[in-house]
Amino acid sequence: MKIWKDLSTEEVQEYKQWANDNYIPGTPIDALWHPVIREECAFMNQFMNDNFIKGEIGHIDTTKTEYKAFIEMVKEMRSAQKQYFSTRDIMVLKLSKALEKQVDDAIDKKSNDNQQNLFQ
Numbered sequence: 001m002k003i004w005k006d007l008s009t010e011e012v013q014e015y016k017q018w019a020n021d022n023y024i025p026g027t028p029i030d031a032l033w034h035p036v037i038r039e040e041c042a043f044m045n046q047f048m049n050d051n052f053i054k055g056e057i058g059h060i061d062t063t064k065t066e067y068k069a070f071i072e073m074v075k076e077m078r079s080a081q082k083q084y085f086s087t088r089d090i091m092v093l094k095l096s097k098a099l100e101k102q103v104d105d106a107i108d109k110k111s112n113d114n115q116q117n118l119f120q
Contacts, residue, residue, distance in 0.1 A: 004034050004035060005034075007034075007036060012036055015034055015036040015037050015040070016036060016037075016040045018037065019036075019037045019040035019041050019044070020040065020044070020090045020091075020094075023037075023040070023041045023044060025041075025044045025045050025047075025048040025094055025098070026045065026048065029041045029042065029045075044091065044094065047091050047094075047095070048094065048095065048098060070106060073099070073102060073103055073106065074103055076099055077096065077099035077100055077102075077103050080092060080095050080096040080099050081096045081100075083096075084096045
């Protein structure tokens with residue numbers, strides 16, 4: 001018994017597009033999704049793993065090492081943004097958004113740390 005239908009070339013592209021429009025890299029891949037969708041999601045995860053900044057900054061500090069690491073994070077984010085606007089590649093867009101989130105998280109963490117220091 002066949003679980004998933006055979007897809008035409010056009011349908012394969014539509015399913016891949018659906019995955020690119022709806023799947024968020026790093027989230028679970030549903031085993032009930034069509035194999036074409038699961039394969040595209042796995043590809044997106046691999047792309048993110050290969051291209052995402054390894055390691056965690058966690059917070060921005062005034063130390064030169066952490067400041068330089070933050071600057072490098074922002075440079076990588078801007079590079080991804082520029083690459084997206086020159087190529088309009090959906091995978092580069094997803095990478096760019098993930099890097100933006102990492103920069104935003106680092107800024108939020110530092111802002112929260114500074115606010116807590118005011119009340120100590």
